[in-house]
Amino acid sequence: LSERLQKAFAGLRRKGKVTEDDVREAMREIRLALLEADVNFGVVKDFVKDVREKAVGAEVLDSLTPAQQIIKIVNDELTKTMGETAVPLNKSPHIPTVIMMAGLQGAGKTTTVGKLSKYLMDNDHARPLLIAADVYRPAAIEQLKTIGNQLNVPVFDMGTDVDPVEIVRQGMAQAALQKNDYVIIDTAGRLQIDDALMTELDNIKALAHPDEILLVVDSMTGQAATDVAKGFNERLDITGVVLTKLDGDTRGGAALSIRAVTGKPIKFVGQGEKMDALDVFYPDRMANRILGMGDMLTLIDKAQQNYDEKQAQEMAEKIQQNSFDFNDFLDQMDQISNMGPMEDLLKMIPGLANNPAAANIQMSPKDIGHMKAIVYSMTPAERVNPDLLNPSRRRRIAAGSGRPVPEVNRMIKQFNQSKKMMNQMSKGNFGGMEGMFGN
Numbered sequence: 001l002s003e004r005l006q007k008a009f010a011g012l013r014r015k016g017k018v019t020e021d022d023v024r025e026a027m028r029e030i031r032l033a034l035l036e037a038d039v040n041f042g043v044v045k046d047f048v049k050d051v052r053e054k055a056v057g058a059e060v061l062d063s064l065t066p067a068q069q070i071i072k073i074v075n076d077e078l079t080k081t082m083g084e085t086a087v088p089l090n091k092s093p094h095i096p097t098v099i100m101m102a103g104l105q106g107a108g109k110t111t112t113v114g115k116l117s118k119y120l121m122d123n124d125h126a127r128p129l130l131i132a133a134d135v136y137r138p139a140a141i142e143q144l145k146t147i148g149n150q151l152n153v154p155v156f157d158m159g160t161d162v163d164p165v166e167i168v169r170q171g172m173a174q175a176a177l178q179k180n181d182y183v184i185i186d187t188a189g190r191l192q193i194d195d196a197l198m199t200e201l202d203n204i205k206a207l208a209h210p211d212e213i214l215l216v217v218d219s220m221t222g223q224a225a226t227d228v229a230k231g232f233n234e235r236l237d238i239t240g241v242v243l244t245k246l247d248g249d250t251r252g253g254a255a256l257s258i259r260a261v262t263g264k265p266i267k268f269v270g271q272g273e274k275m276d277a278l279d280v281f282y283p284d285r286m287a288n289r290i291l292g293m294g295d296m297l298t299l300i301d302k303a304q305q306n307y308d309e310k311q312a313q314e315m316a317e318k319i320q321q322n323s324f325d326f327n328d329f330l331d332q333m334d335q336i337s338n339m340g341p342m343e344d345l346l347k348m349i350p351g352l353a354n355n356p357a358a359a360n361i362q363m364s365p366k367d368i369g370h371m372k373a374i375v376y377s378m379t380p381a382e383r384v385n386p387d388l389l390n391p392s393r394r395r396r397i398a399a400g401s402g403r404p405v406p407e408v409n410r411m412i413k414q415f416n417q418s419k420k421m422m423n424q425m426s427k428g429n430f431g432g433m434e435g436m437f438g439n
């Protein structure tokens with residue numbers, strides 16, 4: 001996936017400007033890429049349509065950095081589709097909070113029960129009780145008991161000869177007696193969705209009234225994950241999803257389709273077999289992963305940074321050569337209003353890198369706007385040579401910029417002082433920084 005997209009975006013970057021054809025081309029690549037990542041076909045279709053609507057037209061075409069914007073739009077849309085923010089676990093207002101697991105065999109239910117216990121103990125001082133309701137394989141009960149032992153968490157089990165619903169009933173009773181604040185029910189799975197299993201899960205649900213029904217899905221199962229999630233959700237009305245085995249080499253396309261098809265939030269991701277390998281699900285991080293765009297975004301950031309650094313370097317040199325003029329000042333204003341690299345600029349000046357005063361320079365956008373208006377009212381000659389600015393020129397500039405004459409005077413004076421000060425500081429002579437651009 002990432003390779004495809006990188007290719008598509010590399011194309012965009014080289015051209016610099018994005019035409020509608022470019023957008024169409026990119027969307028075709030994105031569609032193929034998502035399909036290759038096993039994202040559900042219908043989901044891909046909707047997604048691409050969404051992104052195209054957002055990308056075609058002014059938003060992208062008018063932009064100075066179109067490739068950047070397309071990447072951002074794709075990334076934002078992916079994030080949005082997956083739910084924007086992390087969704088916490090439901091918690092009952094009275095104990096116990098009941099969490100019920102569901103999912104196919106081997107998806108990672110039992111492992112996740114253990115991980116969740118640990119997570120809740122670490123983050124919520126929980127005292128959970130685990131209920132072993134997978135009665136079809138003796139090994140399943142042993143597995144849960146081993147995990148319980150390891151974490152020092154009690155496990156309620158009645159062996160394999162009892163109806164799972166009855167086990168849950170008695171387990172709940174024990175939790176009530178022991179005042180456990182969480183009950184986590186481990187359930188059986190099958191190789192595929194079958195009606196007997198769904199009925200059993202339904203019965204457990206009816207008895208336990210879980211606050212949370214977590215569907216555990218193996219992220220490595222690709223396209224199939226979508227159907228599984230759909231099937232379970234239709235029967236059980238799940239409340240959330242845990243996507244496991246993301247430590248594998250899957251790109252996580254399942255996350256996108258599951259969320260899109262069920263509308264239910266992915267709450268956690270499993271990233272390994274160990275008990276601490278459970279993480280809260282963050283849609284933006286998953287978007288990066290699905291796109292394989294982490295490197296690309298870093299690259300764009302870096303390119304931006306290099307550009308700014310180069311500008312700052314040039315500025316610093318000008319200051320040292322005392323050739324800083326109002327054009328540079330304008331550039332500087334622009335930079336400050338964009339991203340505040342005044343500090344960066346000052347850091348480029350030898351000896352000033354760690355001067356705390358450099359961090360104290362701030363200007364409001366309004367001030368910057370006024371200053372820019374004044375500079376815009378200067379002639380090119382005046383901008384390059386501030387010495388030309390006699391009183392009559394200053395009056396003309398005041399009228400042109402709509403700012404009072406005293407303000408124009410003050411600005412020019414500040415500019416001259418700043419220039420002098422920057423020049424002195426560049427020679428290792430500090431002091432009086434605070435007044436630099438202040439009023």
Ligand code: GDP
Binds near residue numbers: 110
């Ligand atoms: P269940 O049948 O749904 O209860 O699945 P299990 O919890 O028994 O897990 C099946 C296998 O997947 C076990 O070998 C687990 O160790 C493994 N497993 C579960 N979650 C993860 C995960 O996030 N990453 C990896 N690498 N393995 C996992």
Ligand code: MG
Binds near residue numbers: 109110111134186187
């Ligand atoms: Mg199990």
